[in-house]
Amino acid sequence: MIHIKALILAGGYGTRLRPLSCSRPKLLFPIAGRPMIEWILDELSKNGVEEAVLASHYMADMIKGHLGDKYRDIILHYSVEAEPLGTGGAIKLAEKNLGDGEFIVLNGDIISSPPLREMVQRHRSMNAIATIMLCKVKDPTHFGVARLTKTMRIVEFIEKPKLGEAPSRWINGGAYILSCEALNHIPAGRKVSIEREVFPELASTGRLYGYKYVGEWFDIGRFEEYRRANKTVLGRVSGGKIKVASGVRVEADAQLKPPLYLGSGTIVGRGAVLGPNTSISDSTIIGEDGKIVDSILFKRVHVGRGSTVKGSVIGEGAYLGDCVNLGEGCVIGDNAIIHRGVTLKGGVAVCSNKEITKSISRPRIVI
Incomplete structure (x- = not known):
């Protein structure tokens, strides 16, 4: 057990998955015969997570109706946005459910097998304020690309660089370990992008780190x-x-x-x-x-x-x-x-x- 809570960002509209996302959140799309959210929760369970918060907005009742208050050995809580708050705003809204230690954040539209135990250990050993799972892609021109030091400290993300100008091929993989201190960098009561607003600020502290992940990784944003x-x-x-x-x-x-x-x-x-x-x-x-x-x-x-x-x-x-x-x-x-x-x-x-x-x-x- 790693005795850490997880937050799943599940509030997106899934606009690129219309018309099927018009009648269900994409977390309930079937993959290999089971809803996508179950695969995500299974990964948390494998890593010993016992408590998770689902930050939702779009068709939140359908997600709760499917999962209820417990999935296998994971106790579930729900943080529902009255209006979309973005990735950072959703995390801030769920603050009261996250306790006073580190916590995991997963983008709900990513299917992967993040090595969460190892990420938590690395996060603690580096005294990081945030550790981001990084995935390597062939063509980084459509992503925010990490500029890294030899110690895996993230200096900055370069948005959609030209192929010859990319500082690396490592991109944000949609899984994070955040210290509770990171919440102080997220303004309350408005829409906030953690990727565009919060991570650059955390990088300036010198305590934003990356963890290179090699394995299955799918961004379920297109059919x-x-x-x-x-x-x-x-x-x-x-x-x-x-x-x-x-x-x-x-x-x-x-x-x-x-x-x-x-x-x-x-x-x-x-x-x-x-x-x-x-x-x-x-x-x-x-x-x-x-x-x-x-x-x-x-x-x-x-x-x-x-x-x-x-x-x-x-x-x-x-x-x-x-x-x-x-x-x-x-x-x-x-x-x-x-x-x-x-x-x-x-x-x-x-x-x-x-x-x-x-x-x-x-x-x-x-x-």
């Missing part, structure tokens, strides 16, 4: 990254096998290709081909000769006979008629209806409750 996270996590937890929940019925001649997850009560028709890298949530129906690959299906989806879904994400209760074809990168909103024989080329997004009767040949959003 492409969301599907990549599902593929990687599914492959890891399934051991390259097929994971099947209770009450699944698979008809004759269906082909199941791992890694693949089939949720409770799912029905797979004759001759269907499912997987690899596919998660299918509860109570979904896949018709005869349906083909689904590299995709994520939410609950209660219906895929008609002879339909093909490739590299797509389909929202809860959506209905695909027979002989529908979805190209790479399609997103179908909750309860949308795609009629028989319709083809949607890659990159088409259909908003919730819409009805599509004709094929669409180029990327667009159907509102």
Whole structure:
């Protein structure tokens, strides 16, 4: 046990994940058959964390309704913003729940396996006011990039540098150890960005440090990254096998290709081909000769006979008629209806409750 509390920043709107984030917070998006927030809490549990605070705003009641007051061995508290306060403001608002020692902060849209025990030890040994998990990227031009000393002290972050001018390839990985002293640097009662306002101030104290992390890291801010996270996590937890929940019925001649997850009560028709890298949530129906690959299906989806879904994400209760074809990168909103024989080329997004009767040949959003 490390006897330290954790704060999960869970208040974002998930605007780049619309239309599916219009009806649920992204922390409840399924990854390998389980909501994203459960994977985050599992990492805290592995590191011995016994108490966590969820700082939320958007659809906060849905998160609390799913988790309740305890997840496995972790006691849960909720800090709800009346209006968005940013990453720093959310931390400040939750101050009363964090005690008077160090605490962990995790960005709720990051899937990773942060070495929290080691980060806490490093934080204490350096007498740091804040320790930031750093991740190495190939192209740092879209991120804030850390300028580091040999002792891993962070001098500054350079925002979106040109490739040849980046001080390193190490970026903010969305996991922090903060001393309670750091809270004194966050103004109360207004929106505050910890990345743009607080960390530069902490760097000037000489007590802002980095911890280089190498491992799984996904920023679930776009559907492409969301599907990549599902593929990687599914492959890891399934051991390259097929994971099947209770009450699944698979008809004759269906082909199941791992890694693949089939949720409770799912029905797979004759001759269907499912997987690899596919998660299918509860109570979904896949018709005869349906083909689904590299995709994520939410609950209660219906895929008609002879339909093909490739590299797509389909929202809860959506209905695909027979002989529908979805190209790479399609997103179908909750309860949308795609009629028989319709083809949607890659990159088409259909908003919730819409009805599509004709094929669409180029990327667009159907509102």
